[in-house]
Amino acid sequence: MRIVMENIHKAFGANKVLQGVDFTLEPGETHALMGENGAGKSTLMNILTGLFPQNQGKITIDGKETAFTNAKEAEEAGLAFIRQELNIWPQMTVLENLFIGREKRNALGVLKEKEMKKQAEAIFKRMNISIPLNKEAGECSVGEQQMIEIAKALMLDAEVIIMDEPTSALTDREIEMLFQIMKELTSGGVSLVYISHRMEEIFEICDRITVMRDGVSVATSYIKETSFDEIVKQMVGRELEDRYPERNPTYGETIMEVNGLTKEDVFADISFSIRKGEILGISGLMGAGRTEIMRSIFGIDSFDQGEIKIDGKAISIKTPASAAKQGLAFITEDRKEEGLVLDFSIRENIGLTNLESFSPNGVVKGNDEKQFVKMMIERLKVKTESQETQAVNLSGGNQQKVVIAKWVGTAPKVLIMDEPTRGIDVGAKREIYHLMNELTDRGIAIIMVSSDLPEVLGMSDRILVIHEGKISGELARKEATQEKIMTFATGGN
Amino acid sequence: MKTSKLTTIWSKLVPLLALFGLIVVVTILNPSFIDPANIMNLLRQISINGLIAFGMTFVILTGGIDLSVGSILALTSALSAGMMVAGVDPILAIVIGTLLGAVFGALNGVLIAKGKMAPFIVTLATMTIYRGLTLVYTGGKPITGLGDSYAFQLFGKGYFLGIPVPAVTMILAFIVLAFMLHKMAFGRKTYALGGNEKAALVSGIKVDRVKIMIYSISGMMAGLAGMILTSRLNSAQPTAGQAYEMDAIAAVVIGGTSLAGGKGRIAGTFIGVLIIGILNNAMNLLGISSFYQQVVKGVVILIAVLLDRKRS
Structure with missing residues (x-):
């Protein structure tokens, strides 16, 4: 299937989201779509798959002008869109998920289990994967759930599959498997649109790349003919300095110590310490227990044994609430689920962690709060017209800045950041890295959990690697390499 | 941005416009509706539902529900009447009765927050428990002979500057609760809890404590309403307050508060209380059978929720 989108314009009210985008997709190619958050990637794909129409411009498929009026039409024409939030019914089995809404049944309405099983097995075989069909989908890993989505697309004879950030929650092994399947699909003539922020992956798997910026397609190039720096330049529209700002840390005394922290079946004997002004990177594979350790330290979940000391005191x-009182702050990995009250304004969200200081006798001092929030917005460079903008209307990068502002405002001693830059654009990432340096310069200790290895290497002063709930290695900044971290993370030494 | 501002203004105006429309229509149908005497009568009639609905607003804003308010009203009414019969000073009995309402509400809150049970189930259970206790305490018979303390009579039947005292109580409660909800940290926490409980917890809010507080407020308002009813009837009725939770929930919903939590205003609830009160009052004036009144009330609730859906 050959898709040509020409000069696509789209506005929501006064908000011009797309202002002239050209995009072509050749049969059998993997085409990366890249751009900062808010550049218009998702809108473009939503127009292609019929979620809403463009205001201007035309779409031709195999030479014929096309305009799908709803998602179902696009699906029937062979376009599948696998979104970042997967469409999985966790309580239903893999098989039920595969056939949801299109169950095969006989004249009486009774399900033809055998036939469905056969078809599912055939698809899994084509993808070269094996997931038990009677397993509950909720029990499957995110990687497996993604495979289920791909299988669903294939069962509809999809010729074009659009994947939005498919690897953001996958382990390295699962990513490898996904890439294998992607290669098999394209060699069979299926075209893939690959939306991602991960440059390394794009260079590994894609044939061409289209970069979007501020609702315009900046350039389309063959991966072989472009470079990392070139793409970043196109994306931000300016030369980017080094990806990670230089760190010149000076350490104070030990601020926090964790001794023998244990939670049965989750993590065991976790001991480490961190000094003022230090960034401690926590690396490891998805599911190794990194997030769980941090959640227990912050009092969201309980733990069975061990002690936590701050300033030498247990x-x-x-x-x-008690963790925050002791000077801890925690930026969770899921900003929408746990970081923000989406219906709240920026002001109310930032105010939430600081309520006590604005309301010494229970009454909120509105002016104090506004002043404070104004300062935080400027400090974190949150892009917004007003502090009354609802969090739900912000881009991912700006949402993340609001979450960070919430906690930076409490002047913590130890700031725990779980995947601080996941799913946000290069520009915002850099601003967050600068902020981390600024915070450590003022003596705050940062624990950074991250699945992004270059980020761990680029920002940490020291790195702990977690493998199956235990610390499997500790590396100083100078000696750390991707290879060494991966060795520890996979249980080698 | 502009459209969203318009819609928020619109969503605040809809209940108000409905209220004015209703007043105009009713006045045309029967001009005696706007007689000051009838208006004062109306205000007294709505005060009990008003108090309960104000408390319910906090509960519903957190995404919860309190079905036990009618039973709390009956139980506090019986207990305070019992105290008065036993010779306790009536004013003291009123204060204790109101506080007992808060205690019964707090028990709901503890079960919900610490027991991690669904508010619907917990308050369904305590609704029966509190009602059962009322029946046990009263032996199923009204408690009478509460004496003729002037202050006690005033509480349910008196006037202050020409306004019925129950209405004054309701308006004072409204002012205090609206201040708590919109100007105090506690109110912000209430909205945060309803908007995203996980985020509220992770933000260091003592979620359990806020929940217990909220159900205490609901119970306390029910207790206060119970005191007014006791004074008005000059007795405690074991079956008092049955289905009062439904009128309170209806008022909150008509006032535009979302049952999913996080969105709504207590001023809207006041309008909802007025709409329900006027409907009842007007249909009585117009001589419409109380059987039809129930049908109309149900239809109004449906329309209110439908309008709410359209807006969001």
Whole structure:
């Protein structure tokens, strides 16, 4: 299938999201779509798959002008869109998920289980994967759930599959498997649109790349003929300095110590310490227990054994409220689920962690709050017209800045950041890295959990690697390499 | 941005416009509706539902529900009447009765927050428990002979500057609760809890404590309403307050508060209380059978929720 989108314009009210985008997709190619958050990638793909129409411009498929009026039409024409939030019913089995809404049944309405099983097995075989069909989908890993989505697309004879950030929650092994399947699909003539922020992956798997910026397609190039720097330049529209700002840390005394922290079946004997002004990177594979350790330290979840010391004193943390009181702050990995109240304004969200200081006698001092929020917005360079903008209307990068502002404002001693830059654009990432340096310069200690290895290497002063709930290695900044981290992360030494 | 601002203004105006429309229509149908005497009568009639609905607003804003308010009203009414019969000072009995309402509400809150049970189930259970306790305590018979304390009589039947005292109580409660909800940290936490409980917890808010507080407020308002009813009837009725939770929930919903939590205003609830009160009052004035009144009330609730859906 050959798709040509020409000069696509789209506005939502006064908000011009797309202002002239050209995009072509050749049969059997893997085409990366890249751009900062808010550049218009998702809108473009939503127009292609019929979620809403363009205001201007035309779409031709195999030479014929096309305009799908709804998602179902696009699906029937062979276009599948696998979104970042997967469409999985966790309580239903893999097989039920595969056939949801298109169950095969006989004249009486009784399901033809055998036939469905056969078809599912055939698809899994084509993809060269094996997931038990009677397993509950909720029990499957995110990687497997993604495979289920791809299988669903293939069962509809999809000729074009659009994947939005497919690897953001996958382990390296699962990513490898996904790439294998992608290669098999393209060799069979299926075209793939690959939306991602991960440059390394794009250079590994894609044939061409289209970069979008501010609703315009900046350039389309063959991967072989372009470079990392070139793409970044196209994306941000300017030369980017080094990806990670230089760190010149000066350390103070030990601020936090964790001794023998254990939670049965989750993590065991976790001991480490961190000094003022230090960034401690926590690396490891998805599911190794990194996030769980941090959640227990911050009092969201409980732990069975061990102690946490701040300033040399053992403290008891039972709830996030008590953790915050002790000078801890926690930026969760899921900003929409746990970081923000989406219906709240920026002001109300930032105010939430600081309520006590604005309301010494229970009454919120509105002016104090506004002043404070104004300062935080400027400090974190949150792009917004007003502090009354609802969090739900912000781009991912700006949402993340609001979450960070919430906690930076509490002047914590130890700031725990879980995947601080996941799913946000290069520009915002850099601003966050600068902020981390600024915070450590003022003596704050940062624990950074990250699945992004270059980020761990680029920002950490020291790196702990977690493997199956235990610390499997510790590396100083100078000696750390991707290979060494991966060796520890996979249980080698 | 502009459109969203318009829609928020619109969503605040719809209940208000409905209220004015209703007043105009009713006045045309029967001009005696706007007689000051009838208006004062109306205000007294709505005060009990008003108090309960204000408390319910906090509960529903957090995405919860409190079905036990009618039973709390009956139980506090019986207990305070019992105290008065036993010779306790009536004013003291009123204060204790109101506080007992808060205690019964707090028990709901503890079960919900610490027991991690669904508010619907917990308050369904305590609704029966509190009602059962009322029946046990009263032996199923009204408690009478509460004496003729002037202050006690005033609480349910008196006037202050020409306004019925129950209405004054309701308006004072409204002012205090609206201040708590919109000007105090506690109110912000209430909205945060309803908007995203996980985020509220992770932000260091003592979620359990806020929940217990909220159900205490609901129980306390029910208790206060119970005191007014006791004074008005000059007795405690074991079956008092049955299905009062439904009128309270209806008022909150008509006022535009989302049952999913996080969105809504207590001023809207006041309008909802007025709409329900006027409907009842007007249909009585117009001589419409109380059987039809129930049908109309149900239809109004449906329309309110439908309009709410359209807006969001």
